Amino acid sequence: MPMKNKLRVLRAENCWSQADLAERLGVSRQAVNAIETGKHDPSLTLAFALADTFGQRIEEIFFPKA
Amino acid sequence: MSNELEKKENIFRFKFMIHIAMFLAVLALSVVLNETNDLSIYSTGFLAMSPVVPIIFLLRLIISHYRSLDEYIQSVMGASLLWAVGVVGCAAMAYGLLSEMVEVPTFSPAFMLPAIAVIFGIAQFIQLKGDAHEE
Numbered sequence: 246m247p248m249k250n251k252l253r254v255l256r257a258e259n260c261w262s263q264a265d266l267a268e269r270l271g272v273s274r275q276a277v278n279a280i281e282t283g284k285h286d287p288s289l290t291l292a293f294a295l296a297d298t299f300g301q302r303i304e305e306i307f308f309p310k311a
Numbered sequence: 312m313s314n315e316l317e318k319k320e321n322i323f324r325f326k327f328m329i330h331i332a333m334f335l336a337v338l339a340l341s342v343v344l345n346e347t348n349d350l351s352i353y354s355t356g357f358l359a360m361s362p363v364v365p366i367i368f369l370l371r372l373i374i375s376h377y378r379s380l381d382e383y384i385q386s387v388m389g390a391s392l393l394w395a396v397g398v399v400g401c402a403a404m405a406y407g408l409l410s411e412m413v414e415v416p417t418f419s420p421a422f423m424l425p426a427i428a429v430i431f432g433i434a435q436f437i438q439l440k441g442d443a444h445e446e
Contacts, residue, residue, distance in 0.1 A: 267316075268315075271315070272316075272382075272383070273381050273384055275384065275387075275442035276383035279383050279442055280383070282441075285382075288382050291381075291382060
């Protein structure tokens with residue numbers, strides 16, 4: 246199921262670059278870019294890490310494309 | 312790239328270059344020893360194949376590095392390897408079929424692994440090109 250996300254919005258709210266977010270998650274900047282653009286869906290571990298980083302639930306960050 | 316990832320990448324690059332240097336040194340030594348000495352067929356064969364040993368250690372290094380990468384880069388590397396093996400495999404098959412019918416120049420199988428490495432690098436570059444700039 247193709248997924249959308251609001252990572253870019255959440256990043257902007259925190260004034261983080263993709264590199265900043267990548268460093269917090271311990272992944273590459275390319276990985277963050279790929280998740281944001283929908284090119285790659287994160288694993289459960291990474292999805293939980295993202296949710297934890299932004300203080301939100303996974304379902305509030307990722308949602309299926311209509 | 313984060314500082315920690317950058318450090319890991321630099322350490323990998325350094326170890327990679329050391330392994331390549333070892334390969335070239337063993338290759339040079341095996342050629343020199345084979346050319347300058349009249350060795351038995353077994354010694355000649357062993358020396359001729361000896362450069363593969365540093366490559367095996369290099370393969371271990373690459374696999375260890377692959378395991379330390381994040382899931383997205385692992386996915387890109389996996390797809391790139393599939394492309395590399397597929398392209399080189401198809402080229403080898405085409406060459407083999409052609410050689411059954413027409414005269415073709417001889418091609419050493421020793422170039423297969425470098426060909427896979429080159430196609431792998433190109434495939435990885437193409438896949439990561441879209442992620443090069445922050446949007």
